[in-house]
Amino acid sequence: MGKTSITIKEIARQLGISKSTVSRALRDSSEISGATKERVIELARKLNYSPNPIALSLLKNQTHTIGIIVPDIDNPFFSTAISGVEDVAYSRGYHVMIYQSHESYEREMADVRHIADRRADGLIVSVASRSLHHQHFADLQEGGIPIVFFDRASNEVQTHKVLVDDYTSSFAGTEHLIEQGCRKIAHVSGPMSLAISRNRCNGYRDALRKHKLPQRDEWVLEAEYNQAGGTERAYQLMALRERPDGIFAASDRIAIGVHWALRQLGYRMPDDVALLGFSDLGVSSLLDPPLSSIAQPSFEMGRQSAELLLELIENKSTPVTYETRVLKTHLQVRGSSLKINAPVVQASAEIPEESYPS
Amino acid sequence: MGKTSITIKEIARQLGISKSTVSRALRDSSEISGATKERVIELARKLNYSPNPIALSLLKNQTHTIGIIVPDIDNPFFSTAISGVEDVAYSRGYHVMIYQSHESYEREMADVRHIADRRADGLIVSVASRSLHHQHFADLQEGGIPIVFFDRASNEVQTHKVLVDDYTSSFAGTEHLIEQGCRKIAHVSGPMSLAISRNRCNGYRDALRKHKLPQRDEWVLEAEYNQAGGTERAYQLMALRERPDGIFAASDRIAIGVHWALRQLGYRMPDDVALLGFSDLGVSSLLDPPLSSIAQPSFEMGRQSAELLLELIENKSTPVTYETRVLKTHLQVRGSSLKINAPVVQASAEIPEESYPS
DNA sequence: CTGAAAGCGCTTACAG
DNA sequence: CTGAAAGCGCTTACAG
Structure with a gap:
């Protein structure tokens, strides 16, 4: 043997x-x-x-392996982004090691440590919501292992980043709810430790301000990016004396929790409450009513992150200036926010393509 | 630098x-x-x-790395199983490399080749539906890299396997539909190239036989394990002169496609057609009506696969006899199949726990 | 208790 | 055109 x-x-x-x-x-x-x-x-x-690739690695001090850390592998946003990373990595002869932080600071540091120990050639990462500091990333970079952030980036670390315009999309999404006739719009945000959460929240606030709609502290609630968080916050919101007639959730997972709660509580969407999510996961279109959402190009985000990382890996010298790529989102309007008697904006009444994943 | x-x-x-x-x-x-x-x-x-782990690997001819190949990483059944594998692997000092076959024979062979080239210590795999032969697995094993199959196993390769009792659960699931009053029950099976598909189909057939219900060829349709397959087959089934009043889908992804089609076509579940899936994915309970399903312990399947593999890796000698572990499923009855006026069997009327993933 | 040497599988100047 | 030697980072008999 x-x-x-x-x-x-x-x-x-x-x-x-x-x-x-x-x-x-x-x-x-x-x-x-x-x-x-x-x-x-x-x-x-x-x-x-x-x-024997091991012998080669020893010789070249190059492993042809890149690490990727995401909060959660079974979030379709991340698994699709991973597929994008793999797409370019494999075609260029690199292997991808996947790590999950489960939103934990400790776990994320352990993952980074593991990547350093294993001598990966580079790292792609979307930061955990409970990461208090980002020194571990700085250390890794210091040690010569380049990093690219996507979606959730660190402001403390200078490097390439691949993002979407969270602020603008959220502004536009909130305006869509306003155009549908909503006047009391609440927001269930992600953890404020993350820039994406703050940007999405600011987009929401500024849209209300522009349209001179009321802003109330009780209407802005923070949650983890998951379904349970959404459900809990929806119960809180609907229990208020001054109930919202529209809810913008900072992610689809949160939105799915809100959706579930609203149905439990007997509210009709979009008439009682209009609902909008963020990311446009495949499942969103399966809900009844199907969820409106701000669609992110997750596969492409993964692809571009990998391209930028390989550039850093293969050009030994540190670039003079780092790049931040901001990709386009688009508003996918569906039943959860589209009111029949409201002025139609960007309605897509046809069967959403996402209902047919291959 | x-x-x-x-x-x-x-x-x-x-x-x-x-x-x-x-x-x-x-x-x-x-x-x-x-x-x-x-x-x-x-x-x-x-x-x-x-x-430097590379130097150690070269020395010991051991990489402390195990590979896992699944058809699709964003199928929650597989991503959860992967988490189970990681759970035991990490705790024992092993790293996990994840590969996707995308149901392709070529891709799967390339993955196996990569695993061999990278000198992984072992492989956990759930076979691709379009794999024509399993010689590549036999070769790998021959070369001294042990393998454990889970969910989709190969009959051509002798080794440890971790399965659920597909036949018995399918039999029981079909009986549940019968108890709900269904008399014309159709089955959307997975690809017959896979043993799990054949076993699930046999369970269905034997339940009908036992209850002396009609069996018709047009009521048994094969599909890939995905949503599109389910949708397509549902259109075919409901177009038949002799329409089914119950459908047993061989997976939840198929069932979700069927569910979607039935709603498009205006059928009410469970009264017009009762629907049952297999695997009990988290999303299933979010549909309206929520999907009944046969729940598989995917995390535990991953855990046990990893345990068996590490045993093979760490005991150099080939075991005299290989083990096949068959884990328990349970029938999760929900709105898609539970008829109010039918005798209640195993109803779980409370809020399903799966609606609150952490 | 400590060191020199060989070796894991490979590549690549350096000699011929 | 081909070979002997050194070296990548480590461990481990083998000597002292």
């Missing part, structure tokens, strides 16, 4: 030549005679030789 | 002792004096030394 992979030494032995020659022949070096090359290559194929 | 991790050699240089001594001190060898140990350990900590 035991993995007894065949080595260059074995090929050399069988052919009665030196390891150096075998190595060169395999790499198709110009200084080896055609005849020798042929013999080596044929035997290598016959023995099913594959070079 | 560049990762200039500090090495054992550097510590030796600074302390004016040999590499051997440093190495031994770090591993707390009994043959090193306490004083030396202390000096070494202190300097190591100060320099933030961490041993």
